[in-house]
Amino acid sequence: MARVERDPTGDVCPAFEQPEFQAVRDSMKPNPPGEPRSEEEVLRMLRDSWKAGHDKRVEDWNMQVQRDREERERLEREQEQQDEEQAERPEGEGQKIEEDNGKKTKKVYFDENIAVGDTITDRPASYTLNKLKLIEYIELFYFTPDGCRKAQKESRSTASTETWGITQMEGEVVGLQPISALKLSKFVKPDTELSWEEVMLGRHAMIQEMMKLGDEVWPVKVVEAFNTMYAALDAHPMRRQEHGSEATVKYQAHVRREWYDRQARKQGFNIGVINETLLRSMRDEIIDKKKTESLREVSVQGFQKNLYSFRLPNPYPSILSE
Numbered sequence: 001m002a003r004v005e006r007d008p009t010g011d012v013c014p015a016f017e018q019p020e021f022q023a024v025r026d027s028m029k030p031n032p033p034g035e036p037r038s039e040e041e042v043l044r045m046l047r048d049s050w051k052a053g054h055d056k057r058v059e060d061w062n063m064q065v066q067r068d069r070e071e072r073e074r075l076e077r078e079q080e081q082q083d084e085e086q087a088e089r090p091e092g093e094g095q096k097i098e099e100d101n102g103k104k105t106k107k108v109y110f111d112e113n114i115a116v117g118d119t120i121t122d123r124p125a126s127y128t129l130n131k132l133k134l135i136e137y138i139e140l141f142y143f144t145p146d147g148c149r150k151a152q153k154e155s156r157s158t159a160s161t162e163t164w165g166i167t168q169m170e171g172e173v174v175g176l177q178p179i180s181a182l183k184l185s186k187f188v189k190p191d192t193e194l195s196w197e198e199v200m201l202g203r204h205a206m207i208q209e210m211m212k213l214g215d216e217v218w219p220v221k222v223v224e225a226f227n228t229m230y231a232a233l234d235a236h237p238m239r240r241q242e243h244g245s246e247a248t249v250k251y252q253a254h255v256r257r258e259w260y261d262r263q264a265r266k267q268g269f270n271i272g273v274i275n276e277t278l279l280r281s282m283r284d285e286i287i288d289k290k291k292t293e294s295l296r297e298v299s300v301q302g303f304q305k306n307l308y309s310f311r312l313p314n315p316y317p318s319i320l321s322e
Helices: 019-028 039-088 093-101 126-133 145-161 196-213 220-234 244-264 276-309 317-321
Strands: 164-168 174-178
Touching (some): 019 039, 126 196, 196 220, 196 244, 220 244
Antiparallel strands (some): 164 174
16 A cells, blocks of 8 residues: 555645636536536535545555554564663674674585586686676687686686786676686687687587576576577588588677677667578678689789799890800
């Protein structure tokens, strides 16, 4: 129930007989199919209606006052009980309990029927996981085995001289994190330069880390959409064509980057739906680029051949002929 904002007990019935209520009274006089209501009947109806509403408002107000009184009394009793318990505790124990209440108790998980797996995958760098948690773009290379190993090697080499930086954690909350968790690796390879095998290896690790972060960060339907995109590209007939794998690499690179750019603008799209027109246009661009490079190479080779076969005229023909 909504709270009553003010005490209505002192309200007085309006003077409905005044000229400012004439339009209201006139609108209530028609009474089809009976005789029109008289002025006295209309005034009585208005006053009765106001009184009924006023009585209800007063009743709600009194109930609210009673509830507020009971709530105050309950809080006072709880405070008195806490004060009594605090007074009975040995000195210093109360502070320790308050400190303990502020700490989160960690739980040890154990399953006697499960053993460690046959393999342990390389863990992505802190920088990578931090970006993924913040739903910010991160190169797929960081999730590949090569990317994980190089990032770990970098991390070990800087561990002894680690510095810290300020970063936004959640909402307006800021915190300190190692610089290694915030900086780009010098070994990073752009998505467009990956092989399709590297893409699929990176995709698998990325999906696994998304799932670990849970539905609050990465909703299941979004993770499934990413997985669907890579599965569809991997099985796409174009990959059996010339430059098909290069096209799928380029497609996933640009589309995934576009997805993150849209997220930054609070927009989104289903990345799991393959845009066939866009995919074909990217393959066409690759083919055109290859043709241009081939023509340029042929032109350069032809120029060099002509250059080497060119002979300057002999400036001293008479001397050489003697």
